[in-house]
Amino acid sequence: SYVLTQPPSVSVAPGQTARITCGGSNIRSQSVHWYQQMAGQAPVVVVFDDSDRPSGIPERFSGSNSGNMATLTIRRVEAGDEADYYCQVWDISTDHLVFGGGTKLTVL
Amino acid sequence: QITLKESGPTLVKPTQTLTLTCSFSGFSLSTSGVGVGWIRQPPGKALEWLALIYWSDDKRYSPSLRNRLTITKDTSKNQVVLTLTNMDPVDTATYYCAHRRPGYNLFNYWGQGTLVTVSS
Numbered sequence: 050s051y052v053l054t055q056p057p058s059v060s061v062a063p064g065q066t067a068r069i070t071c072g073g074s075n076i077r078s079q080s081v082h083w084y085q086q087m088a089g090q091a092p093v094v095v096v097f098d099d100s101d102r103p104s105g106i107p108e109r110f111s112g113s114n115s116g117n118m119a120t121l122t123i124r125r126v127e128a129g130d131e132a133d134y135y136c137q138v139w140d141i142s143t144d145h146l147v148f149g150g151g152t153k154l155t156v157l
Numbered sequence: 158q159i160t161l162k163e164s165g166p167t168l169v170k171p172t173q174t175l176t177l178t179c180s181f182s183g184f185s186l187s188t189s190g191v192g193v194g195w196i197r198q199p200p201g202k203a204l205e206w207l208a209l210i211y212w213s214d215d216k217r218y219s220p221s222l223r224n225r226l227t228i229t230k231d232t233s234k235n236q237v238v239l240t241l242t243n244m245d246p247v248d249t250a251t252y253y254c255a256h257r258r259p260g261y262n263l264f265n266y267w268g269q270g271t272l273v274t275v276s277s
Contacts, residue, residue, distance in 0.1 A: 050220055082263040084204075091253060091267035092204065098261070135204055139262030144217055146194070146206040146262060 051140040053149035060155040067123040069152045071136030074117060079138040081119040083112055086133045086151075095134075096121060123154070131156045159183035161193075161254050161268035168274050169244050175273060179237040179254030183266075186212050186232050190259030193237040195228065197250040198270075205250075209257060210237060246275045 054072040061067040071081060081099050084092035094103050096112035099119065109124045123130055136149040165177035177195070184191055194209040208228040209217045218226050227240045237254060251272045255264035 080262070082261075086204075091255075091270055092264075093267075094263060094265055097258075097263055103265070137263060143220070145220060146209065146217070148196075148204045148206060151203040 050143060050145065051138065051147050053136055053138065053147055055134075055136060055149040055152045057150070058153045058155060060157055061123075061126050062157045063126055063128060065126055067126050067130070067154055069121040069123075069134050069136075069154065071119040071121070071149050072117055073119070073138065076119050076138070077114050077116055079114075079141070081112065081114050082137045083110075083121045084135045084137065085130075086135065088132070092135060126154075126156055128156050130154060159256055159266040161256060161266060163252060163254050163268045163271040165252075165271060165273065167272060168276065170277050171245055171275060173244050175239075175241040175244050175248070177239045177241075177252055177254075177271065177273075179239070179268060181235050181237070181254070181256065184256060186210075186230050186235070186237070188212055188259075192257030192259075193230070194255050194257055194264055195237075195239045196253045196255060196264070196267075197248075198253070199247075199250040202250075207241075207252075208239060211257075244275045249273065249275045 083096040085095045086092040099114040100112045161181040192211045195207040210228045225242045251270040253270045254268045256266040258265040
């Protein structure tokens with residue numbers, strides 16, 4: 050089955066840029082979606098189809114996908130961005146949905 | 158406005174069958190492209206996709222749990238039901254139902270989740 054690999058944690062100072070990676074075999078051929086999950090809450094989509102943003106999501110959130118790695122980039126990080134972030138794809142070969150293991154973003 | 162809410166037991170015993178109901182509003186599961194999925198999250202751990210049912214009644218299951226899961230829909234009641242057999246303490250988790258965005262394989266609306274504990 051398809052595996053998505055994320056770093057367990059990323060730390061960044063306020064105002065800096067956070068980059069959260071999501072590795073998968075030839076992931077560039079997949080559409081990658083990113084969720085933000087605040088403590089005790091349900092996940093929310095922050096980026097879909099690699100780089101699109103739902104309405105209401107700040108422009109500070111962006112995504113890219115190339116080769117074997119997709120990346121969620123959060124610019125000008127704020128304390129309120131502290132959360133767990135998950136990447137997700139639909140594995141076309143098996144017709145199953147897959148989540149990454151999640152990355153905890155800590156704002157120093 | 159799309160809303161979803163999970164309901165079911167908060168405590169089940171090992172070997173029992175878990176039955177969860179997702180009650181939703183703001184959309185119809187008879188509309189082309191629509192789907193409802195189930196996702197769970199053990200305490201302090203990652204999200205795990207369980208199952209997805211489409212408007213057409215087509216269904217998809219997590220490969221690792223396929224032989225224990227059943228997902229069904231009742232379009233007239235706006236409900237989706239998930240059953241998970243032979244419960245084990247490792248199945249302790251918050252269970253979420255979520256709306257699949259038509260045309261996309263992602264969940265754009267989620268319920269609040271319900272914590273199910275497996276213990277004797």
